[in-house]
Amino acid sequence: MTTRIDNMGIVVDDLDAVIGFFTELGLDLVGRTTIEGDWSGRVTGLPGQRVEIAMLQTPDGHGRLELSRFIEPAVVADHRRAPVNALGYLRVMFAVDDLDDTLDRLRAHGTELVSDEVVRYEDVYRLCYVRGPEGILVGLAEELGSSSQA
CATH class of the missing domain: 3.10.180.10 (2,3-Dihydroxybiphenyl 1,2-Dioxygenase, domain 1)
Structure with a gap:
């Protein structure tokens, strides 16, 4: 049985700008690092990946948002300007x-x-x-x- 939503992920290009936006909204930056290595590629299905991530948390401590900037491999699609009735992640x-x-x-x-x-x-x-x-x-x-x- 699921106990909670751990986090939601958003892939971005300008990590600093997006961190600034979400911290202005009131989220707290709780960590920032680069993820790489065999284990990470096995999880995502992207061997050789190298990703800079930032984890932000809501003030109540219950919600987290993971921002990811892919260094390797390159981003393959861009859905950021999709209309609100597009399939997949909305908002x-x-x-x-x-x-x-x-x-x-x-x-x-x-x-x-x-x-x-x-x-x-x-x-x-x-x-x-x-x-x-x-x-x-x-x-x-x-x-x-x-x-x-x-």
């Missing part, structure tokens, strides 16, 4: 405490709203999708309290 959604402030801070990292607006879902959430560095699709959700005026 990761983060709960934020202040959506407007979060968007203001992320704009310095090249973040763009996918739509032209932040949408309210009933009296429950304010939601939006953004594209961060390298076109990475991220969902942001602010839970609304009974006194919220969004």
Whole structure:
């Protein structure tokens, strides 16, 4: 039986820029290293791989995001600008405490709203999708309290 999601992985080209984006979002960088060797290629099916990774963690310590920059072998496909209805990985959604402030801070990292607006879902959430560095699709959700005026 599964006990938890350990992490979600995203392959990137500019590791520093993407780390900056996710740390601005509030994740903590918990480690960064290069992975290589026979064992790693056996796990992924990519013999001879050499990958620089960074592990980030949500402030509550329950969610982790692994960013990978492949040095060897070269990246073979690019799905970063796929529309939100594309098959495969779509996005990761983060709960934020202040959506407007979060968007203001992320704009310095090249973040763009996918739509032209932040949408309210009933009296429950304010939601939006953004594209961060390298076109990475991220969902942001602010839970609304009974006194919220969004």
